[in-house]
Amino acid sequence: MISFTWLPEAGLAHNAKDIPLPADWNEVTGYIKITSDNIIKIINPNPEFGQNVMTSLPMMVAEELDVEWKKVVVEMGPHDSVKLGPQFTGGSNSMRMYWRPLREAGAAARNMLMQAAAQTWGVPIEEITTKAGMLYHEKTGKSGKYGEFASKAAGIAIPKGVKLKDVKNFKIVRSSQKNVESSKIVSGKPLFGLDYTHEGMLIAMIEHPPAFGMKLKTFDASQSLKMPGIKDVFSMKLYEDGFEQGGFDTRTFNDLLVVVGKTTWEVMQARKKLVVQWEPAGEIKEKIGGRGGAREVIVPGELETSSAQYAKMQEYANKPGQVVRKDGDPETAFKNAAQVIERTYNAPFLAHNCMEPINFFAHVTDEKALVAGPLQAPGWSEPTLAKLLNLPADKIEIQMTRMGGGFGRRAYGHYLYEAAVISKKVKAPIKLIYTREDDMTYGIYRPMYTATYRAALDANKNLIAFSVKGGGIPEHAIHANRFPAGAVDNYLAETWQIPSNITIGAFRAPRSNFNAAAEQSFLDELAEAMGKDPIDFRLELLKRAKEKPVGKNNEYDADRYAGVLKLLKEKSGWGKPENNKYHRGVAAYFCHNSYAGHVVDMVIRNGKPYVERVYSAMDCGIVINPDAATNMVEGAVIDGIGNAFYGKLSHKEGKAEQNNFNRYRVIRHSEVPKKIEVYFVQNDLDPTGLGEPPFPPVFGAVANALYKGTNKRYYNQPFLDPATQNNNTNTNKKTF
Amino acid sequence: MIKLNINKKPIEVDVDPETPLLWVLRDTIGLVGTKYGCGMAQCGACVVHLNGVAVRSCVTKVSRAVGQKVVTIEGLSENNDHPLQKAWMELDVPQCGYCQSGQIMSAAVLLNENKNPTDQDINNAMEGNICRCGTYLRIHNAIKLAAEIQRKDSK
Numbered sequence: 001m002i003s004f005t006w007l008p009e010a011g012l013a014h015n016a017k018d019i020p021l022p023a024d025w026n027e028v029t030g031y032i033k034i035t036s037d038n039i040i041k042i043i044n045p046n047p048e049f050g051q052n053v054m055t056s057l058p059m060m061v062a063e064e065l066d067v068e069w070k071k072v073v074v075e076m077g078p079h080d081s082v083k084l085g086p087q088f089t090g091g092s093n094s095m096r097m098y099w100r101p102l103r104e105a106g107a108a109a110r111n112m113l114m115q116a117a118a119q120t121w122g123v124p125i126e127e128i129t130t131k132a133g134m135l136y137h138e139k140t141g142k143s144g145k146y147g148e149f150a151s152k153a154a155g156i157a158i159p160k161g162v163k164l165k166d167v168k169n170f171k172i173v174r175s176s177q178k179n180v181e182s183s184k185i186v187s188g189k190p191l192f193g194l195d196y197t198h199e200g201m202l203i204a205m206i207e208h209p210p211a212f213g214m215k216l217k218t219f220d221a222s223q224s225l226k227m228p229g230i231k232d233v234f235s236m237k238l239y240e241d242g243f244e245q246g247g248f249d250t251r252t253f254n255d256l257l258v259v260v261g262k263t264t265w266e267v268m269q270a271r272k273k274l275v276v277q278w279e280p281a282g283e284i285k286e287k288i289g290g291r292g293g294a295r296e297v298i299v300p301g302e303l304e305t306s307s308a309q310y311a312k313m314q315e316y317a318n319k320p321g322q323v324v325r326k327d328g329d330p331e332t333a334f335k336n337a338a339q340v341i342e343r344t345y346n347a348p349f350l351a352h353n354c355m356e357p358i359n360f361f362a363h364v365t366d367e368k369a370l371v372a373g374p375l376q377a378p379g380w381s382e383p384t385l386a387k388l389l390n391l392p393a394d395k396i397e398i399q400m401t402r403m404g405g406g407f408g409r410r411a412y413g414h415y416l417y418e419a420a421v422i423s424k425k426v427k428a429p430i431k432l433i434y435t436r437e438d439d440m441t442y443g444i445y446r447p448m449y450t451a452t453y454r455a456a457l458d459a460n461k462n463l464i465a466f467s468v469k470g471g472g473i474p475e476h477a478i479h480a481n482r483f484p485a486g487a488v489d490n491y492l493a494e495t496w497q498i499p500s501n502i503t504i505g506a507f508r509a510p511r512s513n514f515n516a517a518a519e520q521s522f523l524d525e526l527a528e529a530m531g532k533d534p535i536d537f538r539l540e541l542l543k544r545a546k547e548k549p550v551g552k553n554n555e556y557d558a559d560r561y562a563g564v565l566k567l568l569k570e571k572s573g574w575g576k577p578e579n580n581k582y583h584r585g586v587a588a589y590f591c592h593n594s595y596a597g598h599v600v601d602m603v604i605r606n607g608k609p610y611v612e613r614v615y616s617a618m619d620c621g622i623v624i625n626p627d628a629a630t631n632m633v634e635g636a637v638i639d640g641i642g643n644a645f646y647g648k649l650s651h652k653e654g655k656a657e658q659n660n661f662n663r664y665r666v667i668r669h670s671e672v673p674k675k676i677e678v679y680f681v682q683n684d685l686d687p688t689g690l691g692e693p694p695f696p697p698v699f700g701a702v703a704n705a706l707y708k709g710t711n712k713r714y715y716n717q718p719f720l721d722p723a724t725q726n727n728n729t730n731t732n733k734k735t736f
Numbered sequence: 737m738i739k740l741n742i743n744k745k746p747i748e749v750d751v752d753p754e755t756p757l758l759w760v761l762r763d764t765i766g767l768v769g770t771k772y773g774c775g776m777a778q779c780g781a782c783v784v785h786l787n788g789v790a791v792r793s794c795v796t797k798v799s800r801a802v803g804q805k806v807v808t809i810e811g812l813s814e815n816n817d818h819p820l821q822k823a824w825m826e827l828d829v830p831q832c833g834y835c836q837s838g839q840i841m842s843a844a845v846l847l848n849e850n851k852n853p854t855d856q857d858i859n860n861a862m863e864g865n866i867c868r869c870g871t872y873l874r875i876h877n878a879i880k881l882a883a884e885i886q887r888k889d890s891k
Contacts, residue, residue: 050832050869178828185833186821188769188809192834195768203763228752264772265752265759355773355781355834355868404771404834405868436774627828631874635831638870661778661866670859672872 026150028109029158030083031061031102038147040067040133043077045084045102046094047376048181049406050635051691052628053094055180057102059624063172064106064165067133067146074180079378079398087400089376090411090506092592092689095624099687107162109153116152117144167622167684176627181402191402193373196361196431202231204422204430205267207257207274208442211654213303213501215281216255223273224259229266232426233259233274238418239388246384247290248377250412252443252503260426264433281501299501303654309473310346312498313450317344321469321494325480327551328490330456333465337456341529345453345518347717348724349649350446350507351664356404357439362419363429368395370429371420374403374410381413388417389424408506412444440664441656445649446507448473449514453522456490461530463541465490468519474500477511483561483590484523486554487541502651508639509692512591513699517644517717520587520700525713534586534704535569538562556590563681564588564595564617571679572599572615582612585705587697593688594620595681598637598697602705609709609720611641611702614676616694621685630678633694637676640698642667645720665721740801742767743811753799757791758782760798761808769809769837773866780865781834783841784808790845792864809837812844819889820844823882831869839865843879847886853879 025033025041033041042058042065058074077084085101110130117135118125121142129136136143167174184191209215221233235257239245257276261267282301287294334340360373369389375381378398386393403410419432434442451470458464466488470478480493507513527537539562544550546558565588573579574586579601588597601613614637623629646665650657658664703714716724737748742765749764756775761767761784770793773781777792784793785807786800812818820840823829830836839862846853846861853861858879867875 050830052831178825179830181833182825182828182830183816185830185836186809186824186840187812187816188767188837190768192771194772197766197768263759263763265755265763353868355771355779355832355866357772403832405832407868436776631828631831631871634873635870638872639868642870660776661774662776666866666868667870667872668866669862669872669876672870672876674855674873676873 026154028112028150028153029105030080031105032065032109034146034150036147036150038133038145039073040065040071040146041073041075043075043084045077045087045098047087047089047378047400047403048076049089049374049376049403049410051089051094051632052179052625053089055177056625056628057094057098059172059177060098060102061106063170064103065110066130069172069177071133076400079382079400081379087378088380089406090408092594092692095687096593096689103164104162107164108158111159111162112153112156113146113149115156116149120149120152173624174622174626177625179628192356192404193359193361193401194356194404194433196372196401198361198363198429201361201429201431202260202262202426203264203267204258204260204419204432205271205435206418206432206438207259207271207276208253208438209278211303212252212443212651213281213301213654214278215253216257217277217279219257219277220275223275224270227266227270227273229262230270231260231262233270234425236421236425238414238421242287244287244289244294246380246413247288248380248412249384249414249417250444250503250505251286251414256418256422258422260422260430268435298499300499301501304500304502305652306348306650309448309651313346313448313471313473316471316496316498317450317452317469319496321471321496323492323494324478325485325491325493325551327485327488330465330467330490330492333490334454334456334467337464338459339457339529340454341457341526342452342454343522343525343715345451345521345715347449347514347517348647349448349502349504350643350647351440351649351658352405352407352409352507353440353664353666354403354405354407354409357436358409358415358434358442359432360416360419361429361431362416362423364389364420364424368397369420370397370399371416372399373401373416373419374406375400375413375416376403376406376411377413380411381416384413385417385420389420407508408510409444412505436661437659440649440659443503444505445502446510446513447475447477447504449477451477451515451518453518455522455526457530463488463526463530467492467494469494471496471498473498473502474504477514479511479515479555481553481555482515483545483556484541486549486551487545489550491550509591509695512589512692512696516587516589516591516696517699517703520589520697521703521713521715524585524700524704524707533575535565535574538565538588560595560619560681561588561590564597564619567679567681568597568599568615568617571617571677574599583705583708585701585703585708587700587704589693589697589700591696592692594618594690594693596693596697598694598701600698600701600705602709604709609706610671611673611705614673616676616678617681618678618690618694619681619683620690620693621683621687623680624687626680629680629690632690633678634676636694637698638667638672640695641672641702644699644702644717646718648718648721648724738798738802740798740806741804742806743808749798751798753797755798756794757784757796757798757801757806758793761793767808767810771834771838773835773838778866779835780842781838783838783865785841785845788845788848790842809841812840818844819882819885820847820878822885823878827874827878827881829871829874829878831871835865835867839867839875843875843882846879847883851887852883
């Protein structure tokens with residue numbers, strides 16, 4: 001008998017690092033290791049930032065391997081693109097990207113164990129069956145545990161094309177399995193980058209310029225160097241002149257003024273004693289690599305202020321943009337319209353504000369490098385790291401810790417490179433830590449966006465033309481081929497962009513997180529002008545897009561989009577009088593290959609809006625781990641309400657006006673809905689993403705509920721920020 | 737040397753008495769369950785108990801902890817079996833998990849003082865703890881479940 005006494009809490013799959021384990025691992029495939037004692041370890045390839053991949057991805061392996069989930073141990077893999085695939089957390093891609101490879105790995109390993117048993121027992125493999133980690137040969141009555149054959153199986157070539165299970169026969173996948181790391185989380189075990197430690201490790205921090213568009217002029221560190229625990233203060237460049245950056249490296253400030261010391265607090269204190277002079281950086285040229293070769297980017301030098309940024313966006317919004325899609329003859333249709341409705345929507349920069357501030361560990365020597373910390377895309381960072389350190393990729397070990405939030409922020413490798421070049425310079429293992437203020441004022445924000453929507457109605461209030469012109473600083477948000485493109489005969493999409501030195505990056509559902517707010521608010525207002533129910537109006541458009549689609553390259557599946565709206569209508573009791581006590585807003589959106597919609601039920605108490613209840617409907621194909629998926633949708637709803645109400649990062653002469661949670665308002669405990677009901681469209685389609693899709697339509701549903709509650713349309717985010725709502729330069733409402 | 741009592745164990749540390757308790761716990765003693773989130777008592781990630789009272793360790797000088805009983809998430813229970821820890825795992829509360837030890841430590845003080853907290857009591861006690869993943873609803877429900885477990889256990 002094999003005893004499982006080392007599993008302290010029977011009934012849970014486990015994180016392998018929780019428990020002492022024997023070391024005789026037989027690597028059956030890169031994802032699967034089995035000891036002779038029949039301990040089955042599954043390696044999770046993708047970095048974990050709260051989307052629960054540590055549990056959900058290994059579930060897919062376990063399903064095909066045919067093992068008892070509760071006896072599986074799970075371990076986070078290191079960066080190893082040969083054995084573990086693309087290893088990228090982002091774009092709601094984890095499930096979609098690993099759906100086949102992980103099932104294939106499980107099925108292949110099971111086949112290898114069967115081959116090993118067949119050889120040992122001298123029977124044909126066709127007569128071998130498996131059940132819950134056991135191999136059987138019925139005719140001879142032979143049986144054995146996987147572990148007994150693991151060593152032999154490990155020597156067999158990994159077969160290709162092994163038949164996968166029918167999704168209808170899944171036992172582990174599609175059932176709720178608990179988070180394998182929760183016992184560590186609730187007991188405060190070291191999991192995160194900030195918790196990482198190493199013998200002889202020093203702490204490093206970077207003093208960055210106080211404003212975008214500034215750079216280091218001179219500094220005097222004499223007082224800092226006298227402070228206890230301080231080892232060194234120096235300045236260095238991250239990238240040398242002419243260095244070709246990777247597409248996702250991103251830099252905001254290239255001069256690193258570095259303080260290195262023994263402990264975090266000592267380094268923080270020494271930073272206060274630095275005497276630094278900053279100066280305008282002026283225009284900067286950056287060389288950025290990527291598909292199609294390197295391109296030169298000119299970063300402007302201006303010290304930007306939010307009110308001027310909004311005014312500039314208004315100016316661009318009134319000029320013709322670049323046409324990115326045109327169907328029919330929108331100009332004529334607008335000219336001949338009986339009524340034209342035009343609305344402009346605005347949104348500010350948003351900071352990710354991951355609860356775990358940016359940090360990374362690095363130990364770089366002349367021969368090799370070990371780096372470890374919170375990172376979404378190790379494969380994107382490795383080439384730049386190799387170039388910066390002048391080391392071959394096989395001398396670089398990248399370990400991914402659990403991330404205290406990501407939201408897109410940790411796809412940009414600059415902080416990992418900063419840690420590495422600092423370690424190389426000081427010849428010691430160091431952990432680079434950003435304070436909350438460093439983190440919030442560094443940039444890589446969600447861009448500032450504007451979009452102007454126009455709709456033309458004929459005398460019978462039929463929609464005859466639709467246009468959108470969208471821009472932003474420094475990027476626009478327009479998806480030209482998304483709904484309602486394809487559903488309107490005459491359609492126009494235009495874009496424009498304004499360069500800036502304020503750095504931006506992916507923020508949970510990039511671009512969509514603004515589009516869904518603007519477009520879904522506009523459709524609500526349009527339905528009202530046409531005298532139609534907002535859900536029925538969308539369904540009519542989707543019917544048109546399905547039956548007689550306009551134009552080419554429409555990105556969405558009209559049936560699945562409509563399916564989500566229909567499910568939402570049913571589950572929310574849409575139109576039922578008992579719900580009249582709430583101000584109801586609805587919105588739905590397609591992004592990252594999935595469909596999402598929400599009905600938001602709002603009340604106004606003491607003049608303040610509260611979202612009391614939310615109904616959510618999702619179509620993301622097969623749901624791998626239902627309760628975890630529900631948790632993620634609930635989180636997206638709450639994150640969406642918070643950002644729609646409060647999210648804002650503004651600037652004055654290049655300086656971020658919010659640098660900590662006392663000025664950057666986030667949603668808090670008492671402000672969340674009392675109930676969020678999440679429903680999934682049931683189908684057998686291959687899974688698509690869920691981290692991002694439910695987030696964008698929350699903004700639209702909240703805006704539409706606010707209108708019902710206050711009789712006022714909200715065009716500018718954040719909706720509950722008085723400064724934004726009173727700003728006349730960014731309100732533009734025309735009906736003619 | 738500063739004498740402290742942390743999770744029922746005496747310990748002496750050689751640090752500047754002005755150092756926040758947070759950094760003594762994390763950097764000097766190696767108890768990293770207490771998290772750094774803001775450094776200015778805004779987010780609650782660093783909540784620990786000082787003689788049973790919830791304090792923000794990021795703004796609490798280590799000198800203030802002398803002669804007091806400090807409890808961190810690592811010392812909340814012997815076997816990860818505090819009613820809150822059980823409820824958190826039962827309802828699978830965490831997403832990224834970073835804020836959760838602070839959330840649990842805030843909730844633990846509430847449950848010590850109030851065996852049957854109302855929604856409003858929970859809101860009041862938890863308003864200072866930020867969760868960027870938006871697990872507040874599950875946190876709320878887990879506190880109620882923990883209160884139930886606690887009431888059953890004490891019978």
